[in-house]
Amino acid sequence: MIRAKQELLDDLAAELAALAPELAPAATFESPKQASHGDLAITAAMQLARPLKKNPRELAQALVAGLQQREGFARWVDSLEIAGPGFINLRLKPAAKQAVVADILASGEAYGRQAATGRHVMVEFVSANPTGPLHVGHGRQAALGDAICRLFETQGDQVTREFYYNDAGVQIQTLAESTQCRIKGLKPGDAGWPESAYNGEYIADIAADFLAKKTVKADDREFTASGDPDDLDGIRQFAVAYLRHEQDLDLQAFGVKFDHYYLESSLYTSGRVERTVQRLVEAGKTFEQDGALWLRTTEYGDDKDRVMRKSDGSYTYFVPDVAYHITKWERGYTRVINIQGTDHHGTIARVRAGLQAAGVGIPVGYPDYVLHKMVTVMKGGEEVKISKRAGSYVTLRDLIDWTSRDAVRFFLISRKADTEFTFDVDLALKQNDENPVYYVQYAHARICSVVEQWRSQHGGDLDLLPRADLGRLVMPAEAALMLKLAEYPGMLSAAARDLAPHDVAFYLRDVASAFHAYYAAERFLVDDAELARARVALLVATRQVLHNGLAVLGVSAPAKM
Numbered sequence: 001m002i003r004a005k006q007e008l009l010d011d012l013a014a015e016l017a018a019l020a021p022e023l024a025p026a027a028t029f030e031s032p033k034q035a036s037h038g039d040l041a042i043t044a045a046m047q048l049a050r051p052l053k054k055n056p057r058e059l060a061q062a063l064v065a066g067l068q069q070r071e072g073f074a075r076w077v078d079s080l081e082i083a084g085p086g087f088i089n090l091r092l093k094p095a096a097k098q099a100v101v102a103d104i105l106a107s108g109e110a111y112g113r114q115a116a117t118g119r120h121v122m123v124e125f126v127s128a129n130p131t132g133p134l135h136v137g138h139g140r141q142a143a144l145g146d147a148i149c150r151l152f153e154t155q156g157d158q159v160t161r162e163f164y165y166n167d168a169g170v171q172i173q174t175l176a177e178s179t180q181c182r183i184k185g186l187k188p189g190d191a192g193w194p195e196s197a198y199n200g201e202y203i204a205d206i207a208a209d210f211l212a213k214k215t216v217k218a219d220d221r222e223f224t225a226s227g228d229p230d231d232l233d234g235i236r237q238f239a240v241a242y243l244r245h246e247q248d249l250d251l252q253a254f255g256v257k258f259d260h261y262y263l264e265s266s267l268y269t270s271g272r273v274e275r276t277v278q279r280l281v282e283a284g285k286t287f288e289q290d291g292a293l294w295l296r297t298t299e300y301g302d303d304k305d306r307v308m309r310k311s312d313g314s315y316t317y318f319v320p321d322v323a324y325h326i327t328k329w330e331r332g333y334t335r336v337i338n339i340q341g342t343d344h345h346g347t348i349a350r351v352r353a354g355l356q357a358a359g360v361g362i363p364v365g366y367p368d369y370v371l372h373k374m375v376t377v378m379k380g381g382e383e384v385k386i387s388k389r390a391g392s393y394v395t396l397r398d399l400i401d402w403t404s405r406d407a408v409r410f411f412l413i414s415r416k417a418d419t420e421f422t423f424d425v426d427l428a429l430k431q432n433d434e435n436p437v438y439y440v441q442y443a444h445a446r447i448c449s450v451v452e453q454w455r456s457q458h459g460g461d462l463d464l465l466p467r468a469d470l471g472r473l474v475m476p477a478e479a480a481l482m483l484k485l486a487e488y489p490g491m492l493s494a495a496a497r498d499l500a501p502h503d504v505a506f507y508l509r510d511v512a513s514a515f516h517a518y519y520a521a522e523r524f525l526v527d528d529a530e531l532a533r534a535r536v537a538l539l540v541a542t543r544q545v546l547h548n549g550l551a552v553l554g555v556s557a558p559a560k561m
Helices: 002-019 044-052 056-067 071-076 094-110 136-154 170-183 201-211 232-254 264-269 272-282 318-330 342-358 396-402 405-413 425-429 436-458 462-467 476-486 488-497 502-521 529-552
Strands: 040-042 077-083 087-092 120-124 158-165 215-217 222-224 260-263 286-289 292-295 306-309 335-341 368-372 375-379 382-384 421-424
Touching: 002 044, 002 056, 002 071, 002 094, 044 056, 044 087, 056 077, 056 087, 071 077, 087 094, 094 462, 094 476, 094 529, 120 136, 136 158, 136 232, 136 335, 136 368, 136 375, 136 396, 136 405, 136 488, 136 529, 170 201, 170 232, 201 232, 215 232, 222 232, 232 396, 232 405, 260 264, 264 272, 264 318, 272 286, 272 292, 272 306, 272 318, 272 342, 292 342, 306 318, 318 335, 318 342, 335 342, 342 368, 375 425, 396 405, 396 425, 405 421, 405 425, 405 436, 405 502, 421 425, 436 502, 436 529, 462 529, 476 502, 476 529, 488 502, 488 529, 502 529
Parallel strands: 120 158, 120 335, 158 260, 335 368, 375 421
Antiparallel strands: 040 087, 077 087, 215 222, 286 292, 292 306, 375 382
């Protein structure tokens, strides 16, 4: 099917170039809204009608006449029909659809993956301040970020996963002071408890371990507590290491691993922040007013100029962000994607303006952003409130413990990042087709069961499946399933291009639906041995696509459920 589709696309591109040399749109196929309309559709005639000032049906007729003379269309297409204002519907020959089974069996886990490109991509995600455990919003970010990394890897890119965390600034100082108060016996509600302090019980745990002079080790640091209540700097370092360790445990439970951690503090100690500011001053992109240093971000599309250095000498938060992104560029990452919450929307224009003003060769629009909305958690029909300061928020590990890693990953990816999402714990525990991850995983497990029956009861040999007579696969449910399997490589490429891992989740549900319909319509282990082998070959191909797609989402493909 892959070869057939590519030949058809090549023929379509050539015919469009002949029809409209200067205006030819990209050669693409769409899926008809109704299966009865055909297997593929071409909409190019309607796209060309206005610029060519011609009737779209007349253009469609000319396009069909040309395509019918093309070798690929003669080989793979059964019929071409014009419908409506100028749609062209294609019906493929059975051999074109059946070929996908052989393609998948030959490729295995490589099906859908592209050759190495040599491109280096960085995806920065989670990047949570080390002031508490990861909450479900961080979980959504982790699921999105890791899936986007896996998508890029299917396209042949080398991907670096980076975690940037703010180990400097007001929040870290508040963490240290909150912990010190707990060490000295104060608790929330007591006289003398700071209004801005963190109130969660995890602060008490940090305090107790500090007094016990424990050693904590995270992926990127290790620190031993002095036990001295007046050692505020030691308390700060211990609390950061403690919470980094907690976050590591959260990420391990979620199956996410980072290649590199980048510390905000290093931007100051290395002098990068000062050098970045100096670059901007020397470029003439700054001015002083009211004792503060400002950046002329309005020159780059921002709605107003922004303060860089406040009158007290401290920098606003976007300045180290600019310095940090210059390091990404200098490290050779020409493509960078940041996964952040929608509360970061305002920083995009400022960071990009700073990067342009710095004059270091960074292109306009660098970096790319995926902004996600937060998550509402429902359990027992009631919303579970999230409040970091109150210490009552739902952590990522809570969600995993209540359901499963697979459910959390699949659910948090199953909607577009910029849409509100409600995580229904009760739904995630259901074992029926209402639960999307169960529905997809059950399809995989059901196929495993049928294949095992074929092997054990009918003496089937998986090594002989590539020799199966795929010409026997002619039933409507088989054709529908094969067409859906053939969409996988193109779906992956489009999802990577659009930074849209939710498309993978949608696609997997469609594959599961096509399989379950096939299961209901036909028997697989029939007396006709050749037909049984062909149908098992299709099942094994379907199982492979489900496995590959779930792997992109970081979700397991169980053999039994």
